[in-house]
Amino acid sequence: MLAYVAKRVLYMIPTLFGMSLIAFMIIQLPPGDYLTSLLSTMADGGQNLDEATIARLRAQYGLDQPAYVQYFVWITGILTRGDFGYSFEWNQPVSTLIWDRMGSTLLISLASLLLVWAISLPIGIYSAVRRHSFGDHAFTLVGFIGLAVPNFIMALTLMYTSYRFLGQSVGGISSPAFVDAPWSLAKLLDMLSHMWIPVIVIAMSGTAAMIRILRANLSDELSKPYVVTARAKGLPEREMILKYPVRIALNPFVSSIGWVLPDLVSGVTITAIVLNLPTAGPLLLRALVGQDMYLAGSFILLMGVLTLVGMLISDILLAVLDPRIRFN
Numbered sequence: 001m002l003a004y005v006a007k008r009v010l011y012m013i014p015t016l017f018g019m020s021l022i023a024f025m026i027i028q029l030p031p032g033d034y035l036t037s038l039l040s041t042m043a044d045g046g047q048n049l050d051e052a053t054i055a056r057l058r059a060q061y062g063l064d065q066p067a068y069v070q071y072f073v074w075i076t077g078i079l080t081r082g083d084f085g086y087s088f089e090w091n092q093p094v095s096t097l098i099w100d101r102m103g104s105t106l107l108i109s110l111a112s113l114l115l116v117w118a119i120s121l122p123i124g125i126y127s128a129v130r131r132h133s134f135g136d137h138a139f140t141l142v143g144f145i146g147l148a149v150p151n152f153i154m155a156l157t158l159m160y161t162s163y164r165f166l167g168q169s170v171g172g173i174s175s176p177a178f179v180d181a182p183w184s185l186a187k188l189l190d191m192l193s194h195m196w197i198p199v200i201v202i203a204m205s206g207t208a209a210m211i212r213i214l215r216a217n218l219s220d221e222l223s224k225p226y227v228v229t230a231r232a233k234g235l236p237e238r239e240m241i242l243k244y245p246v247r248i249a250l251n252p253f254v255s256s257i258g259w260v261l262p263d264l265v266s267g268v269t270i271t272a273i274v275l276n277l278p279t280a281g282p283l284l285l286r287a288l289v290g291q292d293m294y295l296a297g298s299f300i301l302l303m304g305v306l307t308l309v310g311m312l313i314s315d316i317l318l319a320v321l322d323p324r325i326r327f328n
Helices: 002-028 034-044 051-061 067-081 094-129 134-148 151-165 185-222 225-232 237-243 245-249 251-255 257-266 269-274 280-289 293-321
Strands: none
Touching: 002 067, 002 293, 034 051, 067 293, 094 134, 094 185, 094 245, 094 280, 094 293, 134 185, 151 185, 151 269, 185 245, 185 251, 185 269, 225 237, 237 245, 245 251, 251 293, 257 293, 269 280, 280 293
């Protein structure tokens, strides 16, 4: 196992280099650059710049250099100084923008993930054990609704309900009075009171999908010979189910870590925009639209890193959870 982990970590180095190269190339594919977008916006406002000023701005942003030189400067800064570059649009270092958004992104995403697991695990087990019962059909109906209703529609519904019946301000994760206030117990409690809407909305579709996956896997395990043998030997039903088939059916929960970690960065972008959440998803979208290449490239590179780390963690946990999995 240790040799496998070491080999995977070594393989991650060229993979990350390839990811960074592809990410930078994709960002460079659309015609123009950030300065082109800026000049178009200024032209729409009636402002026109002379060629000398445009050339000065292009040199200032480093856009007068070939794409491979821009990539080399960017990746060298990351490897040597931990410098992800400078955001043209925000006039701030990219690292500052990323870490400012990661706190709220991490808090909301982890809370949503815990809610998904806390709800889908018991319901999935119940639906598999009590197949075709009234409760199973009821949960199946709710699950299909959860998969069918778009997240932003649910977000708008909960925002209206919160404002209309609970008198709570909607949008964001803090009341206006606490947006710029220093951290305190009152600000933390206010944030927790606002978090229930984005957490429920983000967790809704994931919960419905996990229930269906766990129900299908556990139903398949319950019909296998080792379960029949355990029942024939008189092993208590609850102990038998939780100790053996449930443990094997949990593989999808563990393997989901591979895509959960990059989701912590990108998040549910449309939902975050509707709810006005200060998370990383809207910032990434804005960087892509505005061709803010260093900010967008850093986000994409960070998602690649988290994907590789998540896959490594899920592989190790799968080997621990399921003895049948072995790496040669």
